[in-house]
Amino acid sequence: MVIARTSADTEHIDENATKRVVEKLLIKNFRKFREFEMSFESGLNVIVGANDQGKSTIMEAVNLALTGRWQGRLFSGELNPHFINAEATQEYLAFLKKSPGEFISPPEVLIELYLSESNETNYLSGNNNSEERWCPGFRVRAALDDDLRNEYIEHIKHPSGLTRVPTEFYKVDWNSFNSKPVNPRAVPIRSAIIDSSRIRLQSGTDYYLKQIVEETLTLSQRSQLSAAYRRAQEQFSTEASIETINETLDMRKGSITRKSFTLDVDVSKNNTWGSALTPHLDKVPFTMLGSGEQSKLKIMLALARRADDVRVVLIEEPENHLAFGELNKLVHHIRQNSEEHQLIIATHSSYVLNKLGLSNLLLLGNTTAYSLESLSKETSKYFSKLSGYDTLRLVLAKRVALVEGPSDELVIQKAYKDAHGRMPIDDGVDVINVRGLSAPRFLELAEPLERECVVITDNDGDYESAKERYEEFLDQSFVTICIGENNALKTLEPQLVDANGYEKLNRMLGKDFGTDEEVQDWMENSKNKTEAALRLLESSEKLLLPPYLQKAVDALGKGNNR
Structure with a gap:
């Protein structure tokens, strides 16, 4: 149930609080985590954990709640059984095999992102969250689709062959805490995620790099870029050599068709500049650069954007592929920009940790993350x-x-x-x-x-x-x-x-x-x-x-x- 709230409740908002965009993350039955929650501070947050502790899951979960996307693609189209927590999956399958014919809902996946109150996030406020607390935030929920309930019941009548959760009967909802579906174009908080261990290319351009470039440019500059690209496409068919080639093709079409047969550039909406143009460094295409240079470029571009354009920057293992000197420059740059954005960084590097400061450290446990502030004052001072x-x-x-x-x-x-x-x-x-x-x-x-x-x-x-x-x-x-x-x-x-x-x-x-x-x-x-x-x-x-x-x-x- 969503309750009403008067304007007086939101009249005074602490401007300092708005610097901390993301306050808290809650996860249920999602990948590594059965149940997990962690809080974030304004500015810099450095997450440290062992391999397979869930650092990547946290980074992607924050980005998923802010964008509705998993690794650049809509989560609703990417959901599969491997997203369901292994422990929850085993309990579900064990129940079906122990009690065949009995109904049980499949495990619900839940990601909730609690945001700081500000003038730009107030319209996202409601109490449609696990804490039933009035605040702004986003909620991603994957659960049994009521419209497919009968088909699901029929599917689980014979559970002996089931080895995974049947996510084909799920529905994914991406709502704000006021229970309304999120309009991606109206999301007031932009995020950028950079994972240096994976260079994902789509049609020649990394999805996140394309997003960063697009949002770095003004609306006018993006329009100019699209228009220039369109003109270049249209000029292709007017080249003398292309006209000759098209005349040859048209003459040799034979009896296949009576219509003119030529080659030309696809000028449909699907063929935009983002699918063909790629950034260059010293005239070398981005895709031909070393992995370290690619990662560094994406991080630098993300941090170069105004805080109004991107509020949350997520960086996973910035130390990957970088020599010591380049890493030193990058860490210094990250440090300088930590007041402009809310930065969430996952690392294995003691050098990165030392340079960014132990006071920003978040130690990853099984169900939450701990800061040095959770320790006694004397111990916190010792480790700092x-x-x-x-x-x-x-x-x-x-x-x-x-x-x-x-x-x-x-x-x-x-x-x-x-x-x-x-x-x-x-x-x-x-x-x-x-x-x-x-x-x-x-x-x-x-x-x-x-x-x-x-x-x-x-x-x-x-x-x-x-x-x-x-x-x-x-x-x-x-x-x-x-x-x-x-x-x-x-x-x-x-x-x-x-x-x-x-x-x-x-x-x-x-x-x-x-x-x-x-x-x-x-x-x-x-x-x-x-x-x-x-x-x-x-x-x-x-x-x-x-x-x-x-x-x-x-x-x-x-x-x-x-």
Whole structure:
């Protein structure tokens, strides 16, 4: 139900709020996501997530809600079973096979884009959304078409052969929150999407590039371009050589037809400048440029447009195909234009992340995205000063080992390789040196992502005190805390000496010490710590592990065959 709203309700609109065009995205049963929602900030938004985490789905969903198109084509004509979330599909098929003959609606696909209130978006306002909240926005819904209900019921009577959701019985609606169908020409918010990993060409011209060029030009300039192209077409048949060719063809038509037979240029509406003309750089056609140059050109053109022309720019992995110098220039340009547009960028690059700023970071989880602002003030401040490299590593890894120093990092890699025959990184396990006692901050970052973390730490002579530092994480299923319990063995080196003895360590280190104390003194010397760990890593002999390190290796290796 859509309720009325008085003009007094919209009389005052915060102009600062209008800079944030897209406020929130909600997804249901669409591709990667069963249920997902995320909020956006004004200016720059940098989305970071592992492979197959759904970054592309988010970018395309925002663009789909704003344009009604999927990769340049109308979504209503592109809908197929692969758009339906896999989990929702399996539940649907399981119900049909368990209860043949019973009616069940196929999974509904829903994308809702909540917009900021402004004078230009107010007419899109209503409460036809999942939150039943009055605000402007767009709603894309794909569900069973009532007009095809009887045919659908007949189709599912014999479900044994069904392996996918029958989307041929669906109807796609693209409405604003006031329940009215969207007129694409009247959409007040223009978007541009650039995916550098896919160069899509349609009739010689990339769809998005054509859109960018068209909207960069004024109405008068577009008219002049169309007229000039039409004149060039019409002049084709007046060329002397073409007239001669047409006379020859007409003479040889034989008895096929009595009508004049000639060749000419198609001047119908389908043959517009966009299907034949292509941008050139230094007289080289766009399609013949390198992938990096193509991607950079599209991004530059999109950002060059006035904010009034394009409000939302979506860029996926701008680092693709670009050398470091060119990437540096591009990132600088993106940064300069982040106040003109609302930018939503997906990246794997720690360099891009650092240059654009951790304050704009959105960490992608299974059901939502998290900003550093969702962390405690102290932790947020810590990560804002830290290089984005380690932050990105935690987000992208399947499992993470958090260690206190470089020697611990090398020993854990050695222990893992001894146990599993591979280095940790080969199994998606990243060993991160958190430099001292900052592991709890990384766990706070990992918590909303439910990233599996194993913490390996010294007891420093007080096991209970060391354990207390992680008290709030001890009951978390995704966290394993590994601390040596023997207070006499304060750090890594005495733990290793106790487990292996000096004779075995002599062989692995290439040394000739006479007692455990001698080898321990050498290993604990700050000048030798990293060298000792490196020699252990390079040794072909397996290292015997103290119980807390064995616990860590077992936790890191679990599920490798999943």
